[in-house]
Amino acid sequence: MGVSCGNQGKLTITDDDVIEKSNLSRQFLFRDWNIGQAKSTVAASAAASINPCLKIEALQNRVGPETENVFDDTFWENLTVVINALDNVNARLYVDQRCLYFQKPLLESGTLGAKCNTQMVIPHLTENYGASRDPPEKQAPMCTVHSFPHNIDHCLTWARSEFEGLLEKTPAEVNAYLSNPVEYKTAQRTAGDAQARDNLERILECLEKEKCVTFQDCISWARLRFEDYFVNRVKQLIYTFPEDAATSTGAPFWSAPKRFPHPLQFSTADPSHLQFVMAASILRAETFGIQIPDWVKHPQMLAEAVDKVTVPDFQPKNDAKIVTDEKATTLSTASIDDAGVINELIFKLELCTKKLPQGFKMKPIQFEKDDDTNYHMDLIAGLANMRARNYSIPEVDKLKAKFIAGRIIPAIATSTAMATGLVCLELYKALDGGHKVEDYRNTFANLALPLFSMAEPVPPKVIKHGDMSWTVWDRWILRDNPTLRELIQWLKDKGLNAYSISYGSCLLYNSMFPRHRERMDKKVVDLAQEVAKAELPPNRKHLDVVVACEDDDDNDVDIPQVSIYFS
Amino acid sequence: FCKNIVLAGVGSVTLVDDRVVTDESLPANFLILPHENHYNGKTLAEVCCDSLKEFNPMVHVAVERGDISTFGVEFFEKFDAVIISCCSLGKKKLINQKCRKLSKRVAFYTVECRGSCGEMFVDLQDYKYSKKKLEETIECQIEYPSFEEAILVPWRALPRRMSKLYFAMRVIEQFEDVEGRNPGETSIADRLGVLKLRKELCETNSLDESQIPDALLERLLTDTREFPPVCAIIGGILGQEVIKAISGKGDPLKNFFFFDAMDGKGLIEDISGPSTRS
Secondary structure, eight states: OOTOOOOTOOOOEOOOOOOOOOGGGTTTTTOOTTTSSSSHHHHHHHHHHHHHOEHHHHEEESSSSGGTSSSOHHHHHHHEEEEOOOSSHHHHHHHHHHHHHHOOOEEEEETTTTTTEEEEOOOTTTTGGGSOOOOOOOOHHHHHHTTTTOOHHHHHHHHHHHHHHIIHHHHHHHHHHHHHHHHHHHHHHHHHHHHHHHHHHHHHHHITTOSSSSSHHHHHHHHHHHHIIEEEHHHHHHSSSOOBBBBTTBBBBBBBBBOOOOOOOOOTOOOHHHHHHHHHHHHHHHHHHHHOOOGSHHHHHHHHHTTOOOOHHHHHHHHOOOOOOOOOOOOOOTTTTTHHHHHHHHHHHHHHTTTTTTTOOOOOOOTTTTOOSSHHHHHHHHHHHHHHTTOOOOOOOHHHHHHHHHTTTOOOOHHHHHHHHHHHHHHHHHHHOOOOGOOEEEEETTTTTEEEEEEEEOOOOOOOETTEOOOOTTTEEEOOOHHHHHHHHHHHHHOOEEEEETTTTEEEEEEOOOOGGGGGGGGGOOOOOOOSSOOOOOOOOOOEEEEEOOOSSSOOOOOOEEEEEEE | OEEEEEHTSSSEEEEEOBBBOOGGGGGGGGTTOGGGGGGOOBBBHHHHHHHHHOOTSSSSEEEOSSSSGOOOOHHHOSEEEEEEEEHHHHHHHHHHHHHHHHHSSSSSEEEEEEOOOOOEEEEOOOEEEEEEETTEEEEEEOOOOOOOHHHOOOOSSSOOOHHHHHHHHHHHHHHHHTTOOOOOOOOGGHHHHHHHHHHHHHHHHOOOGGGSSSSHHHHHHHOOOHHHHHHHHHHHHHHHHHHHHHHTOOOOOOOOOOOETTTTTTEEOOOGGGGOOO
């Protein structure tokens, strides 16, 4: 396009990332031999070879509050336009704030798989990026995940949750107890609720009933977990809610989307069953610091070890409590004798702690999806797939499981190309200047459907007070080095009562504090330097304060940022 | 577009373009780098082929020399998708027909980027594919008209809000055909001739001339070169469409797409005869 090729032109790009192999499928300025190098420098040289007239500087800083010494006032003031190519909302919000402050156009865009969107933020013409936020992602109701899954997502969410509970939270809880038993017990007694009872039960399980000392113990644990999750719990569920069960209104309980589950039958002949036991026992052993023997990876030998495990019979209970309310947010059900149970648990805990070896500690495991050798994804996939099998939901392979559980949506070249082209078109308009809001375009597209939706950007919200109106882009400017009193009077003349004035996060004045009245005749800039310890570089001529105001009816009025010029 | 499908990792891509590289080729084609001495006599296809190979070593990129309209049906049988650009009306119809004659289904696309405008046409013949609906995979089927069939649909039978760019492109296309010009070989000097042709076509089709604005035709006559941002947009969309067609998954575009940077609109139009309307 020839942007930034003129004498005064300059393009500054910054990225703190290095090139990885997976980037090559769409970041076409990079080649195989660039892997490991900084993205910004390689991109800069690749672009320069496409157009040698390009004046480009490549930096490796992350844009944020910590790099304001690099991206300082001068840097921002000298920019004509800012183009985003960020991968997270927080960074976008930060850049948006900076563009708002320095009154610079911002060309924002993003892609998600085959979807892409572009948004133009033009000073005084459009709303800023942060003015509208996406609604939070919907999460599956707790009872769906816990008892009534109907797709692989639910199974994976459940698997993640169990993984965390069994291998991270519980060992961490055990360590919390062991490192400070007195404090821990007191805390649980004080809380005295279902959560406390839960915690103690789980710790006791780890240290007593299901304690693992040998690797065979871990295998037993894994085999019994299988039985509990995929056999017993399902048997209990279908006992409480048989296939022909009806709800209180008489409708069938097991109507879509609920799927009626079937218990599995463990068999060492089924490789997926064995793999589950393998992954689970290995990770269990890790938490107990037990050495993992090589033979675990040999199906034959593993099968022999598993056969040695005694699996108790299971009888469904008549009075099991299963949560069915979609709006429920917790599964722990409180009972009246929690306090009593807690005391009993603590007693048992004290007994078994005495039997522990000196310095015993567990090792909590943190889920790491990208290490293919750590068995984490193996267990997650195993948990999810066995559960899927219970509910006749199609299973997924380990890679797909990783994608779904990790919420990975691959980035592709096509949507990226489209977003880039659209932003470039808008760039012409922004650089040309003088265009009305109707000339600009925000786009949302989904190449998979395909769907293309273009619209004009939305103007900024206008706030009115009396006969004044302003938007988030406006600044109120006071010159001639005013005092605090003069500032407050200036606002009073506009029908606004300033009751609180801050510089950054520091309060300069608040009408509540009698002491602050002593400050009235001080220059605002002096106050900022004395009270807020403001550091004003030599060429800075102004400072900005945030003023909270009320109108005469005590209603809060959101006023623009106030710039005080002191020289 | 080529960059997109090579990055995606198709099995092979064959380029056909015997036009020689000139200085003019550089501004709109980032596959051609400005190395002065490199290109003596090389064709666009040859230079782009070398560049594209670097993007994904696993894709087989090749060049075929010659006039594509002379290639026999056996040539097209080697491919799953054929995409043509900068071809005359006659060539478009001819190649489309050759693709349709084969027993194997060969997807056919035309793409034109002229200045701030872009047009895409898709012909997947009798197309069966799968897609996800709610939590299940369902099978779907659509029938596509050929390019010739599509442009024969009487203009008065088309919806009122049809993209004006469709008509404008047909006028220019017809003009170039009648005057024996190569695609893109027009200028503002042709203005009167084009407006006259527009008048005739509109009369034959009972379409009001205001549906094909003067300004739009003038832009198409003068800005004939490819414009990078528009190419990026169309290339992204076309890339996605070809991948969908080759994999047989996902709703394909039917059957025209228009983009005009002037109003920033991207429109999908379904221009098919009564028997092939979905």
